[in-house]
Amino acid sequence: MRDHVVKRITELALEDPRIILITGDLGFGVLNEYREKCANQFINAGVAEQNMTAMAAGMALEGFIVFTYSIANFPTLRCLEQIRNDVCYHDVNVNVLAVGGGFSYGPLGMSHHATEDLSIMRALPNMQVIAPSDPWQSVHAVDALIAHDGPGYLRIDKSSAGISPAPEPNLAGVQLHRDGTDVMLIGIGGILAECFIAAESLNEQGVRAGVAEVVTLKPLDTDSIAKLAGHCGLLVTVEEHSIVGGLGGAVAEVVSEIRSAAPLLRVGLDDRYSSIVGSQDYLRETYEMNAQAIVRKVLARI
Amino acid sequence: MNASKAQPASDLDELAHKIRTSVVRMTHLGKSSHVGSALSIADIVAVLYGAVLRVDPGEPANSDRDRFILSKGHAGAAVYAALAHTGFFPEKTLDQHYQDGSILSGHVSHKGVPGVELSTGSLGHGLGVAVGMAKALTMLGGEQRVFCLLSDGECDEGSNWEAALFAAHHTLKNLTAIIDYNKIQSLDTVSDTLGLEPFVDKWRAFGWNVEEADGHDCAALRAVLEPPSASGNAPTCIICHTTKGKGVSFMENSVLWHYRTPQGEEYEAAMGELDGA
Numbered sequence: 001m002r003d004h005v006v007k008r009i010t011e012l013a014l015e016d017p018r019i020i021l022i023t024g025d026l027g028f029g030v031l032n033e034y035r036e037k038c039a040n041q042f043i044n045a046g047v048a049e050q051n052m053t054a055m056a057a058g059m060a061l062e063g064f065i066v067f068t069y070s071i072a073n074f075p076t077l078r079c080l081e082q083i084r085n086d087v088c089y090h091d092v093n094v095n096v097l098a099v100g101g102g103f104s105y106g107p108l109g110m111s112h113h114a115t116e117d118l119s120i121m122r123a124l125p126n127m128q129v130i131a132p133s134d135p136w137q138s139v140h141a142v143d144a145l146i147a148h149d150g151p152g153y154l155r156i157d158k159s160s161a162g163i164s165p166a167p168e169p170n171l172a173g174v175q176l177h178r179d180g181t182d183v184m185l186i187g188i189g190g191i192l193a194e195c196f197i198a199a200e201s202l203n204e205q206g207v208r209a210g211v212a213e214v215v216t217l218k219p220l221d222t223d224s225i226a227k228l229a230g231h232c233g234l235l236v237t238v239e240e241h242s243i244v245g246g247l248g249g250a251v252a253e254v255v256s257e258i259r260s261a262a263p264l265l266r267v268g269l270d271d272r273y274s275s276i277v278g279s280q281d282y283l284r285e286t287y288e289m290n291a292q293a294i295v296r297k298v299l300a301r302i
Numbered sequence: 303m304n305a306s307k308a309q310p311a312s313d314l315d316e317l318a319h320k321i322r323t324s325v326v327r328m329t330h331l332g333k334s335s336h337v338g339s340a341l342s343i344a345d346i347v348a349v350l351y352g353a354v355l356r357v358d359p360g361e362p363a364n365s366d367r368d369r370f371i372l373s374k375g376h377a378g379a380a381v382y383a384a385l386a387h388t389g390f391f392p393e394k395t396l397d398q399h400y401q402d403g404s405i406l407s408g409h410v411s412h413k414g415v416p417g418v419e420l421s422t423g424s425l426g427h428g429l430g431v432a433v434g435m436a437k438a439l440t441m442l443g444g445e446q447r448v449f450c451l452l453s454d455g456e457c458d459e460g461s462n463w464e465a466a467l468f469a470a471h472h473t474l475k476n477l478t479a480i481i482d483y484n485k486i487q488s489l490d491t492v493s494d495t496l497g498l499e500p501f502v503d504k505w506r507a508f509g510w511n512v513e514e515a516d517g518h519d520c521a522a523l524r525a526v527l528e529p530p531s532a533s534g535n536a537p538t539c540i541i542c543h544t545t546k547g548k549g550v551s552f553m554e555n556s557v558l559w560h561y562r563t564p565q566g567e568e569y570e571a572a573m574g575e576l577d578g579a
């Protein structure tokens with residue numbers, strides 16, 4: 001997904017001199033092609049995320065379309081107030097790219113696990129939050145971020161869900177991939193793959209489980225969420241992220257305002273830090289958000 | 303774009319005096335803090351808006367304008383006053399400072415206020431944004447200059463030093479940082495909080511041209527602020543030696559007047575001193 005994002009930005013930057021990519025001294029190898037082809041539109045800010053972000057706001061105020069690039073929590077939480085005050089309050093076209101969504105960098109340890117980013121970015125007014133499940137979606141996400149004349153956040157996952165490209169994708173809306181009236185699994189990001197496996201397993205066990213996907217967490221397609229909530233017996237959110245404030249939180253906000261909504265089960269990282277080391281798959285299993293864990297939790301609930 | 307270039311020094315002194323009077327009145331009406339911080343920069347903003355900045359009150363967003371960012375946003379009253387007294391908006395608007403429903407917040411705001419480039423208030427943000435503007439304007443080949451006014455206490459924030467590294471490395475000669483070095487911060491003196499000395503050497507070591515000036519001498523300020531970068535391609539840092547609360551004797555060099563608001567007899571006394579000046 002990461003390579004698709006950079007390739008798309010490269011293509012667009014070649015056509016539009018207003019596009020600037022600023023990295024916080026990360027992206028070894030990944031950014032090579034961009035650096036070669038768009039040398040004048042590339043800046044390495046050094047290991048200095050606060051300045052990277054403030055500077056991005058300054059450049060955007062002068063009419064540039066700026067991407068900031070770094071790993072996991074560095075371009076988001078490390079410089080959160082620069083994002084809030086300089087970027088979002090001034091409503092400028094700065095788009096934060098974070099590689100390593102969720103447990104993408106699992107073996108690197110807790111500092112490199114992005115498990116509160118969706119929640120915190122979503123809380124900022126004016127911010128658009130996009131978390132694709134597949135590389136082809138991330139290409140459209142880049143286009144959407146540029147087209148939106150305001151701040152954006154793109155969570156770049158190492159895993160992907162393996163969904164076929166849609167001819168005319170609508171990343172803004174909730175995507176219904178499989179219908180189901182007993183349970184609706186709503187996933188975000190590459191972990192959506194676990195939802196498909198879980199749904200298959202549940203259907204084999206006589207539970208009519210469907211799969212829906214949220215790519216744009218903010219602004220959320222609340223009408224579709226409300227419709228799903230009125231249409232099934234149990235809503236389940238699945239995210240490689242804390243269950244506090246991310247997809248689970250966003251869906252909870254929607255259904256809590258509906259009179260006869262289905263109950264909600266939030267699957268994700270319980271309100272804790274991920275101190276165990278391992279691959280993305282291993283950590284999904286350990287922190288009980290893989291397909292088997294989803295099935296187990298759903299069966300316990302219905 | 304700047305019609306005031308030919309202003310004699312006495313006019314700048316007069317503008318600074320108007321700013322001081324407005325600042326004391328605004329903080330009195332709003333029962334607000336930071337009068338000492340705003341008085342400290344009255345002469346600096348008078349010289350900027352009265353002589354140095356190429357800005358047009360009739361067309362505040364003109365892309366050819368020089369950019370000015372007040373990073374020490376808590377002294378916003380001084381910038382609002384400078385903008386009003388140079389024609390960006392009616393002077394009467396200043397009375398709304400700090401009031402319910404006002405656009406003039408205690409910390410400087412760009413929302414609905416002509417002439418303000420950036421909202422600040424949390425310290426350590428302005429210089430980074432100014433660096434981005436200076437970089438952008440350089441890339442676009444513009445002649446505009448970017449000025450950023452910081453407080454001394456603000457230099458505790460590490461983000462400033464990130465920005466300082468970047469500005470020197472990228473030879474942003476169109477960037478001028480101005481530091482209001484009044485040696486007093488929120489709770490105590492700078493030297494008893496986090497000492498900044500040797501302050502000039504610090505900026506010089508980061509690769510900046512550094513000049514020092516008397517921050518209350520309008521002619522001296524104009525002499526250092528007006529000419530473009532003196533040497534080479536380095537950004538410039540002007541360390542202005544100032545007195546917190548300058549212009550009102552009992553506010554000068556007083557930690558108390560960082561937060562105290564001028565009311566009652568103190569307000570009368572302050573206005574009396576300014577009227578007599």
